[in-house]
Amino acid sequence: MLTSEHITTWIRKSADEMRDNRGYLTELDAAIGDADHGNNMDRGYKAVLEKLPDDNDVGAILKAVAMALISKVGGAAGPLYGTMFLQAANALKGKEALSSEDVELLLKSSVDGIVMRGKAHAGEKTILDSLIPAHEAYKEARAAGAELIACLDAATHAAEEGMKATIPMIATKGRASYLGERSRDHQDPGATSTYLIIKTLYEAASEGDAT
Amino acid sequence: MIAIVIVSHSREISDGLKRMAEAMSQENVPIVSAGGMDEPDNPLGTDALLIKDAIEQVIDNDGVLVFADIGAAKLNAEMAIDLLAADQQRKVRFCDAPLVEGVLAAAVQSAGGGTMDAVIQEAQSAYHPPTDIAKETGTLALEHSDNAIHADYQIVNPLGLHARPAARFVTGLNACTSDVRLRNLTKNSGWVNAKSLNKVVTLEVVEGDYISVSADGEDAAQAHAVIGALIDENFGEGPARIAPDAAPPLESAPATAQLGPVLNGIPISPGFAVAPAHHLRTELPSVDVTRVEDTEAEVARLEDALARARDEITGIMKRSRDTANEYDASIFKAHLLHLDDPEIADIARARIRGEQLNAEAAWQQTAAILIEDYACLDDTLLRARGDDLADVSNLVLRILSGATEPITEFDRPVVLCIPHLTPSDVPALDLEHVRGICVETGGKTAHAGILASGLPIPVVFGVGPRLREVEDGAEVILDGTTGTIDIAPDAKALDNMKRKRDSWVGRISEAQAIKLDPAVTRDGQRRRVAANIASVDEAKIAVDSGAEEVGLFRTEFLYMNRDAAPDEEEQSKVYDKVVAQLGGRSLMIRTMDIGGDKPVPYLDRPGEANPNLGWRGLRYGLSNSDLFQTQLRAALRASAKGPVRIMFPMVSTLEEVLAARNELETAKESLSTAGRAFDPDTEIGIMIEVPAAAELAELIAPHIDFFSIGTNDLTQYVMAADRGNPNIADLFDSFHPAVLRAVKRTIVAAKDAGIWVGMCGAMAGDPLATPVLLGLGLDEFSMNSNQIPEFKLDFTKLSADACVDLAHETLVLTGADQVRECIKAFLEETVS
């Protein structure tokens, strides 16, 4: 089970990662975008920390995250991650703790949210390229009978693989698509921030002894 | 109107683009700039919440269209739309179009009243590489019907059809329903949609170019009038640098070959005529400026002309009182005021004496300056005043120059074709021989239009310059019902029209035969038919026309054109006379509705920017107790002589009704004290013409005996559309479901409270409205006397039961045209 405390910890850890990787993400975006993804994500998550509600309802927490990101990120990642968290918030509304099945739902609704907003597919060098594999891996692990933390471990590995797999891809969505062929050989910043988000979920769960 | 929200990563871009779009659409379209982020160190970006706020600011429009620049802006715009409440979301669309071109095109399209889909389509076709356009304009063929109206124009304003002039061109045409196509004759382009800004600018019409315009549809003449007016005012660009050539270049030959034989105009007075066309030029004698020695003699000449003009106008007033009503006559009283206006006469006199000018020149130059002043005003009511002044000024000039009346007598039937009809022309018409009138200019709401609508012959206004092409003496067909003139009818058309005219004449005589019978439907429902009158003499006409009562006696004429308000005795005599004329039929006295637009100098009223929304009707009565009491006492005294009802105009609130009741009680007490007789049970009621009163009808009804719905003002206020403004003439429509709903609400409230409800606006006498009003449950229909016979004839053919269903059907429609179609279909089906 992931309690609402686990979720809050996850969000705080994500915020730390965004702060620590701000330069790195921006550097990635400089290569194929407009050099702002790190700043965007850091600014967004800083706002998230200010808005984190004192609430046990996981849905309410995720909704607050969504609204802060929507209003503060500024770039494409704002509405994308905003919609992602909104979809997850809707799916998990009223839950004070998440079962392993609920976490799968969290990942699935996240994918749905990104697709709904960005209308991209796997392989277009976007957030989806780490998020979809994370969801798939989680689902497979759970179907094979793995525990929650093990499932998240699998998801994190898959997200990392997915992130690296964006390097040879040619972007056809987002700002990077203006570069066409020249977007090849660079890792996608959005896929990278998504990896960080999945990774911190795993960390929050394992450090907090989720069962 | 479709509002626009501009989303860009940069606030500067969205602000700047907003300004450009506002300039193009003459600031008519609500546009919100929602660019950038509220982050001082990171202003470039987009913020979904800021965009959502922007949309909410303009959500009360017909729709909101959101435009965005690149990538994230679009995502955030869509995010913002998703965050809106569901009922708001339905009104908002994201428009995938090039930002700058798209927003400009959308603003212009929206200013012209385009629908959401039309605006989107225009925005999305806003960007084409130039080569494509050449191809496209070159191949577009004109597929217009034979009825299309076609004309060529030379564009002489410096900018040509670009930028603001192009925007005004497109905006003006978008107010018309006809399909309008345009081509550049000089550059020999193909035809393009003249309502599309993008298309119009692709024609590259520059100063001096000729364009060819074809308009196909009901208001085709109006479309040409719009273009003519824009060219006349040089698209607002100041004087033209080149003089327009006399004739367009030769290329126009194939275009003119498409001239249709039917001209379209605005129907003013119904009926049919077949007769030879007769052109009358009402051009003025040209005025020479000369130097006079005997200035006093010249001043005397002017005085003499002014006096004769005064006589002439008074004579016209009398004639118009015989043929029309007091309200019409009051229009000429405004003419008299102009004649007596010291501002003109004094200055003209001073110029004769000071500059030794001849009287003609002094008068013309002085009046011209004032007319010009009026023409520059924004207020349409005041601008109309300028037309009156021009009419008066011309009359004086005609007298001074010894020119005769332009509208002469004829010895054989004619259809008159004239460039301009002035109010004073109307009563001067020789109705023996004039079978119909076609006028190049003018509209329904012009004074001349109001007067002409009472004529027993077909009249069509606004035909446009093509009227001049009609050959003098050629037999033409004039249809005053549709507003069309067939200038080259073939034998079949003539035959057709003669039959139509016969049946029209037949119908009139049929109506005359039954006019004194009660109005009873096929299924036995009876309704009261009443007359609207505005003078003593009309009471008799009302009775003769078959009115069962007077549903509206306008009393403003008692107060107009005099030095002091009429006292109780004088008013009492007038009311008694009307009561006597009505021979036991009920008289509805409406207390004075004097507003800032009617000249009543002794009342010393403040000028008002917006008289229609100002200190008028009951509002004015309640704050001028003496004036009000005098009228109430006189009206009550009439109730001792015969059945009288008292009605208050321009009511908005229950408090006003209660205050009016109090005033009436005071009047009754003072009459009792004075030992004067009156009927203590005199019915009192209010006009429903303000939406507030319609909304509150169920609260007001228990306090009074009846409602009478005044549709002209109700329509103007419900639709927020000034009836004198041609650009929004289609909004001012009593058939709009929004107006019908207010009518229904009023009737239901009356029924619930057990009081009766009538209607005394123009709609009550409109044959097309009758089935719906009957179906809604209206008890009394009050109209102009001359409409009563035909109203009764139509009424007896209706089934009240079927009308109930029809009424419900119309209430759920969304537009006035749909309502009309629905009623027409109903009438076709049930009455034949």
Ligand SMILES: Nc1ncnc2c1ncn2[C@@H]1O[C@H](COP(=O)(O)OP(=O)(O)O)[C@@H](O)[C@H]1O
């Ligand atoms: N349509 C899309 N669907 C999914 N992800 C997208 C889409 N468009 C852009 N992205 C992601 O957003 C990232 C860029 O985010 P950011 O730099 O914050 O926005 P911007 O491109 O507006 O500067 C990209 O690396 C990509 O992963």
Ligand SMILES: [Mg+2]
């Ligand atoms: Mg970026």
